[in-house]
Amino acid sequence: MKVLLVNGGPHKDGCTNLALEEVAKTLQKNNIETEIIWLGVKPISGCIACNKCMQKDNRCFTDDIVNEFLDKVETADGFVFGSPVYFAGASGQITSFLDRVFYGRGTLFAGKAYASVVSCRRGGATATFDQLNKYALMNNMYVIGSSYWNQIHGNNKEEASKDLEGLQTMRNLGENMAYFLKCKEIAKKNGIERAKYEPTIRTNFIR
Numbered sequence: 001m002k003v004l005l006v007n008g009g010p011h012k013d014g015c016t017n018l019a020l021e022e023v024a025k026t027l028q029k030n031n032i033e034t035e036i037i038w039l040g041v042k043p044i045s046g047c048i049a050c051n052k053c054m055q056k057d058n059r060c061f062t063d064d065i066v067n068e069f070l071d072k073v074e075t076a077d078g079f080v081f082g083s084p085v086y087f088a089g090a091s092g093q094i095t096s097f098l099d100r101v102f103y104g105r106g107t108l109f110a111g112k113a114y115a116s117v118v119s120c121r122r123g124g125a126t127a128t129f130d131q132l133n134k135y136a137l138m139n140n141m142y143v144i145g146s147s148y149w150n151q152i153h154g155n156n157k158e159e160a161s162k163d164l165e166g167l168q169t170m171r172n173l174g175e176n177m178a179y180f181l182k183c184k185e186i187a188k189k190n191g192i193e194r195a196k197y198e199p200t201i202r203t204n205f206i207r
């Protein structure tokens with residue numbers, strides 16, 4: 001079992017990474033493989049709505065970190081996406097990344113585990129948390145929660161490491177995700193198949 005964790009902040013070793021590491025350590029304790037992917041500081045293009053992703057092997061129009069990530073998706077059972085809070089929303093980096101990762105790719109992610117974590121100095125955490133969870137909640141994914149909304153507070157890693165409740169929230173998130181993934185494995189071994197869905201009906205609010 002494997003979980004991919006994505007740091008969508010500009011600091012490779014900042015608050016968001018601290019939160020993700022805490023989740024990862026708990027997953028590893030439960031014998032789940034983890035990989036933290038940092039999106040870096042180079043600009044990531046947003047979705048250009050070319051719909052190429054619907055035509056060719058799930059690839060995105062430009063070969064960058066989005067396609068690198070998509071290559072790994074099939075082997076992963078769960079995902080944790082982390083972002084610093086910027087003006088009560090997710091970072092531009094992770095917003096562009098997730099728009100392109102998820103657009104037209106519901107079947108790639110359906111049935112898998114999803115969580116988001118956010119870091120902020122003071123406010124806007126729950127709005128950002130809601131924003132990040134939206135990707136999963138329309139793609140038949142299982143959103144994993146914790147003992148509080150998945151947020152950590154601090155302006156830098158040192159401050160965030162003092163947020164004991166935030167860190168505990170991350171560990172409990174890891175425990176919940178590990179339990180869910182183990183249950184899924186046992187269900188599969190016992191012949192309980194994944195949820196089956198009807199062909200999608202799209203009405204675009206016009207008929």
Ligand SMILES: Cc1cc2nc3c(=O)[nH]c(=O)nc-3n(C[C@H](O)[C@H](O)[C@H](O)COP(=O)(O)O)c2cc1C
Pocket residue numbers: 009010011013014015016017083084085086087088089119120121122123124153154155156157
């Ligand atoms: C452009 C920008 C906007 C920010 N907006 C907010 C905000 O709305 N609310 C808040 O509490 N902190 C805000 N912050 C602070 C960061 O969210 C906070 O320092 C975060 O924990 C940094 O995470 P990182 O170390 O992973 O980059 C902002 C920081 C920047 C650079």
